[in-house]
Amino acid sequence: MHSYSDISFRNQEKAYKIIEKTGVIDAWKSIGAEINLVGSLKMGLLVTRKDIDFHIYTPSIVISDSFRAMAKLAEDNDFVRVEYINAIDTEEKCIEWHAWYRDDENELWQLDMIHILAGSKYDGYFERMAQRINEVITSEQRNIILKLKYETPESEKIIGVEYYKAVIKDGVKTFQEFREWRKDNPSNGIIEWIP
Numbered sequence: 390m391h392s393y394s395d396i397s398f399r400n401q402e403k404a405y406k407i408i409e410k411t412g413v414i415d416a417w418k419s420i421g422a423e424i425n426l427v428g429s430l431k432m433g434l435l436v437t438r439k440d441i442d443f444h445i446y447t448p449s450i451v452i453s454d455s456f457r458a459m460a461k462l463a464e465d466n467d468f469v470r471v472e473y474i475n476a477i478d479t480e481e482k483c484i485e486w487h488a489w490y491r492d493d494e495n496e497l498w499q500l501d502m503i504h505i506l507a508g509s510k511y512d513g514y515f516e517r518m519a520q521r522i523n524e525v526i527t528s529e530q531r532n533i534i535l536k537l538k539y540e541t542p543e544s545e546k547i548i549g550v551e552y553y554k555a556v557i558k559d560g561v562k563t564f565q566e567f568r569e570w571r572k573d574n575p576s577n578g579i580i581e582w583i584p
Contacts, residue, residue: 393535397436404430404441407490407498411468413443416461420454422447422504427515429538429549432522434531436538439498444515446507450477455484455504467491481579482509511579518583522553525584530556540564547571550580557584 408414408426417424428442429435447454452475462468467490474485486502505511526534534552541547541564555561555570 393436393532393539396539397433397535400435400437400439401430401433403492404435404439404498407492407500408441411462411465411490411500413462413500413502416458417443417445417502419461420447420458422458423507424502425516427519428501431519432526432553434534434538434549434553436535437541437543438538439496440501441498442501442515443503444511445502445504446512447504448507450482450484450504450506452477452484455486458504459486459488459502462488465490469497477506480510482506483511514581518550521583522557526553526557533562537561537564537567548576548580550582551576553584554580554582558582 414424423446425444425446426442427444428440429438430441445458459471459473463471468488469491470489472485472487474487476483476485482505484504486500486504488500488502490498490500492498533556537552537556551571551574552567555567555574559570561567561570
């Protein structure tokens, strides 16, 4: 049995290879966008859920430009599915793109690309969250988070920040404690928390 950090390291290596192979960064830069890695990969906390998160910014959101960037990615036959959500008229001021990519080992990876209006409420928020978590997390907390993520059943959809807040802020150490913590801290969408 490999350690949780070994599993995490291997998956992170695979994720960075996928980023390079797909050309996702160049695809978005081709429409003049700024693209930033966020989420569990940015924090070194990617374990079992094979997802790669990007926040992408442009001064205005032109839907056809967003589709143009995605069309570049879709030319790669290893992208097997794409989902589009228009949330421009919400507080989030974004277009959500979710794309599923089949890697060399036949595993599916989800690339979440959130195209956000520059200067809107969440501009840079999750980048700051990732940076701050990287600054404050201890190696013990990192191992607890990796273990909790590893122990989470595949059928349960848990937002990454729930783990981080439970462990870093509230000292959760076991999956049972985490379940109890979630009952006391229900999530209704975006969780705004920076340590």
